[in-house]
Amino acid sequence: xxxxxxxxxxxxxxxxxxxxxxxxxxxxxxxxxxxxxxxxxxxxxxxxxxxxxxxxxxxxxxxxxxxxxxxxxxxxxxxxxxxxxxxxxxxxxxxxxxxxxxxxxxxxxxxxxxxxxxxxxxxxxxxxxxxxxxxxxxxxxxxxxxxxxxxxxxxxxxxxxxxxxxxxxxxxxxxxxxxxxxxxxxxxxxxxxxxxxxxxxxxxxxxxxxxxxxxxxxxxxxxxxxxxxxxxxxxxxxxxxxxxxxxxxxxxxxxxxxxxxxxxxxxxxxxxxxxxxxxxxxxxxxxxxxxxxxxxxxxxxxxxxxxxxxxxxxxxxxxxxxxxxxxxxxxxxxxxxxxxxxxxxxxxxxxxxxxxxxxxxxxxxxxxxxxxxxxxxxxxxxxxxxxxxxxxxxxxxxxxxxxxxxxxxxxxxxxxxxxxxxxxxxxxxxxxxxxxxxxxxxxxxxxxxxxxxxxxxxxxxxxxxxxxxxxxxxxxxxxxxxxxxxxxxxxxxxxxxxxxxxxxxxxxxxxxxxxxxxxxxxxxxxxxxxxxxxxxxxxxxxxxxxxxxxxxxxxxxxxxxxxxxxxxxxxxxxxxxxxxxxxxxxxxxxxxxxxxxxx
Numbered sequence: 001x002x003x004x005x006x007x008x009x010x011x012x013x014x015x016x017x018x019x020x021x022x023x024x025x026x027x028x029x030x031x032x033x034x035x036x037x038x039x040x041x042x043x044x045x046x047x048x049x050x051x052x053x054x055x056x057x058x059x060x061x062x063x064x065x066x067x068x069x070x071x072x073x074x075x076x077x078x079x080x081x082x083x084x085x086x087x088x089x090x091x092x093x094x095x096x097x098x099x100x101x102x103x104x105x106x107x108x109x110x111x112x113x114x115x116x117x118x119x120x121x122x123x124x125x126x127x128x129x130x131x132x133x134x135x136x137x138x139x140x141x142x143x144x145x146x147x148x149x150x151x152x153x154x155x156x157x158x159x160x161x162x163x164x165x166x167x168x169x170x171x172x173x174x175x176x177x178x179x180x181x182x183x184x185x186x187x188x189x190x191x192x193x194x195x196x197x198x199x200x201x202x203x204x205x206x207x208x209x210x211x212x213x214x215x216x217x218x219x220x221x222x223x224x225x226x227x228x229x230x231x232x233x234x235x236x237x238x239x240x241x242x243x244x245x246x247x248x249x250x251x252x253x254x255x256x257x258x259x260x261x262x263x264x265x266x267x268x269x270x271x272x273x274x275x276x277x278x279x280x281x282x283x284x285x286x287x288x289x290x291x292x293x294x295x296x297x298x299x300x301x302x303x304x305x306x307x308x309x310x311x312x313x314x315x316x317x318x319x320x321x322x323x324x325x326x327x328x329x330x331x332x333x334x335x336x337x338x339x340x341x342x343x344x345x346x347x348x349x350x351x352x353x354x355x356x357x358x359x360x361x362x363x364x365x366x367x368x369x370x371x372x373x374x375x376x377x378x379x380x381x382x383x384x385x386x387x388x389x390x391x392x393x394x395x396x397x398x399x400x401x402x403x404x405x406x407x408x409x410x411x412x413x414x415x416x417x418x419x420x421x422x423x424x425x426x427x428x429x430x431x432x433x434x435x436x437x438x439x440x441x442x443x444x445x446x447x448x449x450x451x452x453x454x455x456x457x458x459x460x461x462x463x464x465x466x467x468x469x470x471x472x473x474x475x476x477x478x479x480x481x482x483x484x485x486x487x488x489x490x491x492x493x494x495x496x497x498x499x500x501x502x503x504x505x506x507x508x509x510x511x512x513x514x515x516x517x518x519x520x521x522x523x524x525x526x527x528x529x530x531x532x533x534x535x536x537x538x539x540x541x542x543x544x545x546x547x548x549x550x551x552x553x554x555x556x557x558x559x560x561x562x563x564x565x566x567x568x569x570x571x572x573x574x575x576x577x578x579x580x581x582x583x584x585x586x587x588x589x590x591x592x593x594x595x596x597x598x599x
Contacts, residue, residue: 075162076155080182081324086156087117091148091164091176093186094118094125096323098273105466105475114273114323123211124268126275126321128176128188133201133306141202142166142174151175158182171196184324185334191316194309203306204317206277208267212296214239217271222460223347226289226300227274228266230258234344239298242291258287263340266300267322272462274345277302278320281338326462328363347460354453359461366463372476373469376554380561384569387446391566395573400435447562451555458554469557473510476554480508507549510556515545517563524570 074085077096084096096115103109115124130141142148146166153162161179168174173193180186190204216224216239226237237256258264260279266287267276279285279302286303302319309315322334326346335342348355361382365375384391407429415422429435458464464477472482483506518541548556 075150075153075164077180078155078157079180080158081184082180083111084115086162086178088148088150088164090127090144090146091142092125092127092144093178093321093323094123098325101272101325102466112273114275118211122213122215123209124275125209126186126277126323127207127209128190128205128319129207130174130190130192130202130204131303133203134199136200136202140168140170140172142168142176148176156180172200183327183330184322186321186323187318188321189316189318191314192307192309193314194311197311199308199310201306201308204304204319206302206319206321207299208275208277208301208321209297209299210268211298214298219459221349221456222271224270225268226256226266226298227269227276227345228258228264228287228289228300229341229344230260230264230266230287231262232340234341236347237289239291242289242298256289260285260287265322265339265342266302268298268300269326269345269347271460272326272465273324274322274326276322276345278322278339279304280318280320281340328359328461328463347456349453349456349460351449351453351456354449355456358450358453359457359463362457363463366467371469372464372467372554373473373557376476376558377561380558380565383450384562384565388569390446391569392573395570397435400433404429404433404435451559454558455551455555458552464552464554467554469553473553473557476557477552479550480510480553480556482508484508484512507545510553510560511545511549514548514556514560514563515541517560517567518544521563521567521570524567524574 073088074095075088077084077086077093079099081099082096083099084093086092087094094115094117097111097113099111101112103112113122115126116122117125127144129143129146132138132141148164148166151163151165153160156162156178158181161177164176164178166174171194173195175191175193177189177191178186179189188206192200192202194200223236223238225239226235226242228235228237235258242256261284263281264285264287265276265278266289267274269276277300284305286301288301288303289299291298304317304319307315307317322331324330328343328346331342331345348359358379362372362375362379365378366372369375369378408426411422411425411429415425458477466474467476468474469476473480475481522537522541548559
């Protein structure tokens with residue numbers, strides 16, 4: 001391999017190391033937002049901001065009364081996937097836990113809480129209502145403090161919807177029927193009965209609001225914040241990018257108000273969970289995302305068109321709410337039912353053309369095998385099989401270059417310090433023996449996007465969360481829990497906290513196996529002639545061992561499997577070309593060379 005191509009590989013690997021080092025030593029700070037005031041969200045405060053045609057484009061403040069008291073009446077929610085309750089004050093869905101997911105791997109740990117009331121430490125809830133139009137006042141329509149009454153049903157289950165009602169005392173009777181499936185989809189049907197003598201104008205809406213002090217992962221490769229789809233266009237907005245009321249006042253209309261013509265949805269997404277408003281497909285609506293400084297409230301809204309209700313008539317609308325886990329099969333099923341691009345609520349990243357297919361295959365393999373760790377190994381075999389034609393050419397070239405090393409040494413002696421003469425001689429030697437020195441670069445370059453794509457898949461997909469492999473690996477999305485600092489659990493000391501700078505020294509079994517596999521694989525490759533390059537390549541396996549030690553076990557498992565398969569392929573192909581790799585001899589010679597250099 002000539003110097004130019006060796007430098008290409010060296011630059012590629014060093015760039016990779018720089019990225020890994022930056023990610024480890026300079027992670028972005030976690031976003032912490034304080035909430036000194038406990039406020040609430042209701043309908044738009046200005047009737048002119050109601051979503052009545054023609055749409056004003058305004059996004060007025062959602063302000064409301066005090067928090068719902070702890071002893072306020074509630075209606076229970078009980079499904080195979082969810083448990084919680086609805087506050088009858090405001091009719092908000094504001095207490096929700098995920099039955100199938102625990103905070104820790106241990107199933108005795110608490111359930112994951114998705115939604116919480118305003119009085120809690122992490123307010124996060126869904127609110128539905130009507131915005132007034134015409135001569136109506138906000139007191140005439142249901143909002144955040146409306147005292148709903150149960151008209152039908154006792155507990156919301158997949159088999160038993162519930163109906164709430166409220167009479168405004170001025171001739172309008174509102175009803176809200178809430179139903180839910182066995183997964184995470186609520187359907188909220190709202191009606192208004194007009195018993196007055198005049199026509200009324202009002203507009204239904206849905207709001208998802210969460211207050212400050214958000215507990216975010218805060219990692220730059222993951223999107224947390226607003227996610228929405230508007231007529232086939234997906235958009236992601238970070239919390240810090242939401243325009244506040246002051247910005248709205250300055251600019252006249254916020255940039256994040258979108259008039260959806262036919263299909264869309266909007267909500268908040270976390271790493272594994274999501275709360276999303278979904279109007280009926282084919283329905284036009286106004287999609288709004290904003291930040292309300294008064295109370296530190298982040299809001300997404302789906303404002304439906306204004307309706308005119310004549311005397312004696314009843315008008316209604318329907319809006320769905322997804323509140324739950326971003327399970328691939330579940331959201332795929334909803335997408336197949338008509339929710340456009342719903343699977344793109346998972347943050348596939350820039351390499352979506354790789355991450356999405358990789359996950360689909362991995363998920364299928366897990367379904368067949370029944371274990372995500374073995375599925376990763378089988379996936380690695382499949383990827384290596386696809387890249388085998390490139391790998392074959394690379395390993396054949398390496399075998400021939402190994403055979404040509406004695407002749408290359410003679411060329412170096414003849415050329416002396418004349419590097420141009422050496423390069424010309426090497427090119428003639430390669431051409432004569434039909435050796436392509438760049439053949440070894442392409443497989444390495446191909447592995448980099450695959451590595452990052454698999455890293456993304458393991459990091460963001462729920463199916464890897466708390467997924468066990470075997471023995472001590474009980475969560476493939478987390479680092480290897482063993483530590484060399486306590487002799488892998490034999491000593492009565494806990495390893496350093498993963499967030500500590502000393503965690504890089506706390507190597508587990510898998511990272512150590514990774515370093516060994518890279519070191520063995522390196523012994524099959526032609527040794528660099530340059531002493532500096534040789535030293536860098538000699539240290540590279542151990543640098544990777546430390547750098548990847550804090551990465552997810554699933555990713556380290558993939559890299560070990562990849563190195564093992566690569567070693568086996570390369571060894572067999574090189575033997576088939578007449579070259580018999582002396583791995584043990586290379587190891588002993590490497591030790592002797594390092595010992596000699598030390599002297």
